[in-house]
Amino acid sequence: MSKVLVVTSGKGGVGKTTSSAALGAALAQAGKNVVVVDFDVGLRNLDLIMGAERRVVFDLVNVVQGDAKLAQALIRDKRVETLSLLPASQTRDKDALTPEGVERVIDELREKFDWIVCDSPAGIERGATLAMRHADMAVVVTNPEVSSVRDSDRIIGLLDSKTARAEAGETIEKHLLLTRYDATRAARGEMLKVEDVLEILAIPLLGIIPDSEDVLKASNVGCPVTLHNPLSGPARAYAEAARRLLGETIAVTMPVEKKSLMSRWFGRSVA
Amino acid sequence: MSIFGFFTRTRTAPVARERLQLLLAHERALSGKSDLAAILQEEILAVIAKHIAIDREKVKVKLDRDGTISTLEIDIEMPEAVALKN
Numbered sequence: 035m036s037k038v039l040v041v042t043s044g045k046g047g048v049g050k051t052t053s054s055a056a057l058g059a060a061l062a063q064a065g066k067n068v069v070v071v072d073f074d075v076g077l078r079n080l081d082l083i084m085g086a087e088r089r090v091v092f093d094l095v096n097v098v099q100g101d102a103k104l105a106q107a108l109i110r111d112k113r114v115e116t117l118s119l120l121p122a123s124q125t126r127d128k129d130a131l132t133p134e135g136v137e138r139v140i141d142e143l144r145e146k147f148d149w150i151v152c153d154s155p156a157g158i159e160r161g162a163t164l165a166m167r168h169a170d171m172a173v174v175v176t177n178p179e180v181s182s183v184r185d186s187d188r189i190i191g192l193l194d195s196k197t198a199r200a201e202a203g204e205t206i207e208k209h210l211l212l213t214r215y216d217a218t219r220a221a222r223g224e225m226l227k228v229e230d231v232l233e234i235l236a237i238p239l240l241g242i243i244p245d246s247e248d249v250l251k252a253s254n255v256g257c258p259v260t261l262h263n264p265l266s267g268p269a270r271a272y273a274e275a276a277r278r279l280l281g282e283t284i285a286v287t288m289p290v291e292k293k294s295l296m297s298r299w300f301g302r303s304v305a
Numbered sequence: 306m307s308i309f310g311f312f313t314r315t316r317t318a319p320v321a322r323e324r325l326q327l328l329l330a331h332e333r334a335l336s337g338k339s340d341l342a343a344i345l346q347e348e349i350l351a352v353i354a355k356h357i358a359i360d361r362e363k364v365k366v367k368l369d370r371d372g373t374i375s376t377l378e379i380d381i382e383m384p385e386a387v388a389l390k391n
Contacts, residue, residue, distance in 0.1 A: 184329065187329050188332070226318050
């Protein structure tokens, strides 16, 4: 049976699109038929992160409004055969999405794919609520930082009240993906620890993605980080997170980024 | 981080954790309901306005939260006795 997964956070810039691409690619590499759907109508970026920006012809809005067939809008990934992308529209705004239209597209995707990964826009408005609307499970992307944790808490509340599953009295599986984590700074007491965030948000941990330059390098060239440098810290963490989504039980390990003494002393400071 | 900072570390994460725990306890209690302070302010002002003409511009509302208690302070400037209705 197919699974609809929403990648959401409330706050912008925490790594929803990076995580959607990385998890989608990892699930596809595990042999699943996967589509990643960009719900950020007007500010699409998943196409860019996946390196498919020059191949977009039709988009989600065209399909929702019946101007294009689903098969015409889907873009097959060139690196992983079982991975597809449904891009968002760049010229329209989020009002172009209707609840009925989105439901119809999701139902159609369920027939073709094992996993439907919905990349939510930031915020709690129409785009975000429609992205989570038909989800069976959610990945809540959170940075170890006060505003991100607060927004994630708000999103968890919406997942438990505004989704189709919640309204039908069913539960929606929620997983925490802690991104941009710096174990060294957390150990120094400068950054919220994994345990702090877990205790506050009270949802199970899917993975810890270390703060790493590999993420930017991968996005520079338009390749999901799991495919770009599979041995890097973030790629390994995303691959393990994907295996957990598939039901495997793997202990979450603490990513320790190896840094030279010099960069530890004189490295950039993050305000 | 400068070399100087390396020797004078301040552990700010525990502060973040405590602030979040306090804030979220309140926000979760309010979720789904509209802003209690706003409702109280409206209703209290309506009651007072029945008897006294009040200038909305001169109403000061202060909400403060500390641990387990919240305080709502509504400061209404009463016009000179002339404004008494009825």
